[in-house]
Amino acid sequence: MNAIPLVVLIVALLLVGVELGFVKAQLSVNFYDQTCPNVDAIVTGTITKLAEQSNVVPPSTLRLLVHDCFVEGCDGSILISSTATNLAERDAPDNQNFPQAPFDAIVEAKKAVEVVCPGVVSCADILAMSARDAVVFTGGPFWNVSKGRRDGLVSNAFRVAGRLPQASFDTRLLADNFAQVNLTVPDIVVLSGGHTIGVSHCNQFTDRLYNFSSFQQTDPSMDPSFVRTLKTQCPQVGKIPSTVQLFDVTTPFVFDNAYFKNLQQGLGLLFSDQVLFNDPFTRQFVNQLIASEEVFFQAFVDAMIKMTSIGVKTGTDGEIRRDCTAFNPPTVFKDHS
Structure with a gap:
């Protein structure tokens, strides 16, 4: 980058x-x-x-x-x-x-x-x-x-x-995507830390296992044992796209900074995860979050406050929905004259 x-x-x-x-x-x-x-x-x-x-x-x-x-x-x-x-x-x-x-x-x-x-x-x-x-x-x-x-x-x-950011994005594409909503490169790294919990579907990362490039079948930045595990769970033949894999293989149900530590070990599930450590520019931010969970937590709070301010409707814009799944029906005004 x-x-x-x-x-x-x-x-x-x-x-x-x-x-x-x-x-x-x-x-x-x-x-x-x-x-x-x-x-x-x-x-x-x-x-x-x-x-x-x-x-x-x-x-x-x-x-x-x-x-x-x-x-x-x-x-x-x-x-x-x-x-x-x-x-x-x-x-x-x-x-x-x-x-x-x-x-x-x-x-x-x-x-x-x-x-x-x-x-x-x-x-x-x-x-x-x-x-x-x-x-x-x-x-x-x-x-x-x-x-x-x-x-x-x-x-x-x-x-x-x-x-929306894609699993295949490198840091330049991520930066361009986040810039559309006024988020910065550090925001990318911090908000990606949300992947410390949750799962992704096989079809989001199987190219890293079987079709990484014309020269290499597998992404060389991945830990070899991690590759073997993923290939077992997401086979090339007859794979089921809905099959899922944990983002964080160490503490999958705990919100912590293990996601960043995993990147250091080649355990990033998506290309867009691992690239944050592979790229020297974003690696400096990853290393700061590896060093201190407290720093990660504060940075995550700041980034979430910033992200949740994107394009908000206030005042008389929009509406207060009665049902979150449907727009309010139009108001009908009756003429009583």
């Missing part, structure tokens, strides 16, 4: 900071203090209960938030179900391997909130809080989620292509 001139990087970060500062001014940790003061506790209680029932809930809920924010901004558009007249965002090819669990979790959290505070809290805010709770449940850091997002009015599958 080509080094970014320091002066250019500083100017870019200052410009992003100005824009994000404006967004943060519209969002507030205390946004629902008067209208739904217990919303955080309600959401946390629901997500914790569901996470205790299924270890799929925490990582998939975190991933759901990322996929939501990168497409239309953090507006809950990924939660919309398709209809006969609209193929929604969640049914785009890049989203089709999502389990149902995180969608159900957000619906349950919304129902719990609606009992106490009907028509007040957006699905976008509930998703942001739920992802935070998923991280905390697995041992990660807590942060106060700023609120005030409104739910978007657009959810189309065709708008997803080209907006």
